[in-house]
Amino acid sequence: MLEILLDATVRAGTPILFATLGAIINERAGIINLGIEGLMLIGALAGFAGTHASGSLLVGVLAAFIVTFLAGSIHAVITVQLRGNQIVSGLAMTMFGIGITALFGKGMVGQTIAGFERVAIPLLSDLPVVGKAVFNQNLLIYFSFLLVFIIWFFFYRTRWGLAVRTLGENPAAADTCGVPVNLYKFLAVTVGSGIVGIGGAYLSLASTPMWIENMSAGRGWIAVALVIFAGWSSPKAMLGAYLFGGITAMQLRFQAMGTTVSAHILQMLPYFFTIVVLVVSTMRLQKGASQQPESLGLPYDREDRK
Amino acid sequence: MNKTALLIMLLLATCLCSNSFAAKEIKAGFIYVGPVGDAGWTYAHDEGRKEMEKLPFVKENSTYIESVPEGAASAKVINGLVRKGSNLVFTTSFGYMDATIDVAKRNKDVVFMHCSGFKTAENVGTYFGRMYEPRYLSGIVAGKMTKKNIIGYAAAFPIPEVIRGINAFALGVQSVNPQATVKVVWTQTWLDPGLELEAANSLLDVGADVLAMHQDTPATLQAAEKRGAFVIGYNSDMRHFAPNAFLTAPIWNWGALYTKLAKEVSEGTWKSSQIWDGMKEGLVELADFNPKVPADVQALVMKKAAAIKEGKLHPFAGPINDQGGNIVVAAGKTHSDGELLGMSYFVQGVQGTIPK
Numbered sequence: 001m002l003e004i005l006l007d008a009t010v011r012a013g014t015p016i017l018f019a020t021l022g023a024i025i026n027e028r029a030g031i032i033n034l035g036i037e038g039l040m041l042i043g044a045l046a047g048f049a050g051t052h053a054s055g056s057l058l059v060g061v062l063a064a065f066i067v068t069f070l071a072g073s074i075h076a077v078i079t080v081q082l083r084g085n086q087i088v089s090g091l092a093m094t095m096f097g098i099g100i101t102a103l104f105g106k107g108m109v110g111q112t113i114a115g116f117e118r119v120a121i122p123l124l125s126d127l128p129v130v131g132k133a134v135f136n137q138n139l140l141i142y143f144s145f146l147l148v149f150i151i152w153f154f155f156y157r158t159r160w161g162l163a164v165r166t167l168g169e170n171p172a173a174a175d176t177c178g179v180p181v182n183l184y185k186f187l188a189v190t191v192g193s194g195i196v197g198i199g200g201a202y203l204s205l206a207s208t209p210m211w212i213e214n215m216s217a218g219r220g221w222i223a224v225a226l227v228i229f230a231g232w233s234s235p236k237a238m239l240g241a242y243l244f245g246g247i248t249a250m251q252l253r254f255q256a257m258g259t260t261v262s263a264h265i266l267q268m269l270p271y272f273f274t275i276v277v278l279v280v281s282t283m284r285l286q287k288g289a290s291q292q293p294e295s296l297g298l299p300y301d302r303e304d305r306k
Numbered sequence: 307m308n309k310t311a312l313l314i315m316l317l318l319a320t321c322l323c324s325n326s327f328a329a330k331e332i333k334a335g336f337i338y339v340g341p342v343g344d345a346g347w348t349y350a351h352d353e354g355r356k357e358m359e360k361l362p363f364v365k366e367n368s369t370y371i372e373s374v375p376e377g378a379a380s381a382k383v384i385n386g387l388v389r390k391g392s393n394l395v396f397t398t399s400f401g402y403m404d405a406t407i408d409v410a411k412r413n414k415d416v417v418f419m420h421c422s423g424f425k426t427a428e429n430v431g432t433y434f435g436r437m438y439e440p441r442y443l444s445g446i447v448a449g450k451m452t453k454k455n456i457i458g459y460a461a462a463f464p465i466p467e468v469i470r471g472i473n474a475f476a477l478g479v480q481s482v483n484p485q486a487t488v489k490v491v492w493t494q495t496w497l498d499p500g501l502e503l504e505a506a507n508s509l510l511d512v513g514a515d516v517l518a519m520h521q522d523t524p525a526t527l528q529a530a531e532k533r534g535a536f537v538i539g540y541n542s543d544m545r546h547f548a549p550n551a552f553l554t555a556p557i558w559n560w561g562a563l564y565t566k567l568a569k570e571v572s573e574g575t576w577k578s579s580q581i582w583d584g585m586k587e588g589l590v591e592l593a594d595f596n597p598k599v600p601a602d603v604q605a606l607v608m609k610k611a612a613a614i615k616e617g618k619l620h621p622f623a624g625p626i627n628d629q630g631g632n633i634v635v636a637a638g639k640t641h642s643d644g645e646l647l648g649m650s651y652f653v654q655g656v657q658g659t660i661p662k
Contacts, residue, residue, distance in 0.1 A: 008504060008507060008511075015500065102372070105343055112546055208503050208528050212497070213343035215500070217499075248501065252504050253508040255492060255658065258657050262662065263464070263661040264494075
């Protein structure tokens with residue numbers, strides 16, 4: 001049972017993981033993005049449509065990345081170039097995503113494609129307990145493992161990563177050092193958005209290969225909360241996403257096994273957990289241990305430097 | 307100049323006169339709880355709308371508004387439809403009940419039809435289908451097709467409509483296979499394909515080899531297809547999502563009712579009532595079988611279907627026991643419509659709890 005549970009945990013957690021990673025890249029550069037839910041939907045539709053048109057899953061994933069990259073550039077222009085309110089722009093992006101995918105998704109309703117299948121890694125997939133969960137998954141899940149490492153490496157082991165982190169902490173300092181502030185911020189928002197889009201594509205290409213309006217069903221908002229839980233770190237985002245996915249998978253299996261605990265309580269667990277996380281991380285914040293980028297949410301204008 | 311004006315007026319008058327002899331023109335408005343792209347509940351309603359629009363006196367492109375949240379706030383949206391000129395308004399989810407009554411009070415010349423509720427007014431009727439009839443029949447198919455005698459049922463919310471469906475299904479299963487149990491998992495959402503998929507997987511993990519569902523998307527079908535199980539659909543015929551796994555599905559055929567209602571309103575014969583149509587009226591039916599369902603099973607189900615349509619068979623005819631083995635309906639008795647509409651217990655053979 002543990003093996004099955006771990007496997008389900010990874011599958012349920014992966015779309016949230018992608019979304020959280022994308023959001024972290026945004027916020028590391030100091031831009032809050034509340035448009036995650038909308039971007040996930042855009043990614044889900046673009047991914048599905050891309051695969052439906054071409055018959056290739058790779059094309060679908062690329063389409064999801066590119067289209068959400070472009071959609072994210074709207075948020076980037078508003079928040080970076082125009083220094084608009086990030087909260088308002090993000091919320092607008094969510095509403096935009098819900099609306100535009102409903103409009104353009106009409107033709108995709110009821111269509112079918114062949115989705116991602118499991119690819120077992122020889123020998124490793126036979127390992128007890130973790131074999132199936134880690135080494136017998138689809139390619140998008142392997143990619144998510146890789147991405148967690150790449151993002152960590154980028155932020156903590158490269159000059160560019162350091163520069164992007166500085167944008168979130170003290171953009172004026174970065175500017176003084178010659179970092180092209182607006183360009184890097186723009187790229188952080190758009191690339192982050194693109195990764196969120198792959199999370200959406202996971203839903204429409206791997207989880208349930210179909211297009212259903214609103215199919216992200218609130219996962220984008222969970223990701224927004226998990227960014228804080230993860231302390232803006234990609235390995236911890238993995239932990240958070242799997243914890244959330246794991247509790248979801250577990251409560252359903254408790255029910256299937258015939259537990260007498262009320263389904264209402266079981267269903268509440270993932271959300272209860274999210275609230276606890278937010279409370280705990282806020283308490284940590286008050287103690288001064290916060291990892292929140294110092295300039296998160298603040299527009300940067302060179303002319304305003306003190 | 308004056309002559310032309312007179313002529314135009316005359317022409318207009320003839321038009322109006324000839325119109326008054328014909329049926330009243332219907333401009334319908336729909337409030338949907340989900341997106342028409344859900345491939346399920348709302349999709350089925352929208353198909354019904356399209357069929358209704360084929361009537362000559364129904365204006366094409368009737369207004370519909372998707373994903374309207376249930377509750378008091380929906381009154382505003384319903385009002386908006388009326389202001390845009392709708393004279394026949396369908397509110398297609400339970401949670402619009404009070405809002406519908408509210409708006410109807412202020413718009414006496416508009417006919418409102420509320421789906422699945424119990425409140426009526428002079429200009430408000432309710433409508434719903436006896437989905438438990440085809441559910442019962444689909445249970446027979448599931449009971450015959452299961453090899454492990456474990457059948458999984460992914461269900462949305464513990465409300466009477468869903469509980470009634472589960473019970474009817476389980477009674478159908480037991481009528482042919484008393485050894486089989488129906489395991490229930492609640493998702494507490496109508497629409498979340500990812501979660502619905504995991505609910506289905508959790509049922510397959512505990513050994514179910516046939517699944518049924520009361521959800522809005524085909525996610526359960528995809529889970530069954532992927533893992534080589536059988537599945538009973540719901541809402542609309544979704545077989546192309548699971549060509550191998552799909553056995554049959556209890557489905558809605560709203561078009562039949564919507565067409566009937568539009569005619570009545572147009573001809574002025576409509577009266578407020580509580581419509582609860584079944585297979586006899588064609589509002590609910592069983593989708594065509596997958597050829598994998600053996601001919602003798604198909605024949606049995608068709609025979610039972612005919613008996614239901616003739617009124618000779620009622621899925622909730624006694625004796626019926628609850629989960630604890632207590633007799634709920636004695637032999638020779640049948641659940642009344644009122645009892646069916648308020649159903650809040652599981653019959654014997656269902657494994658699961660109704661959260662209170």
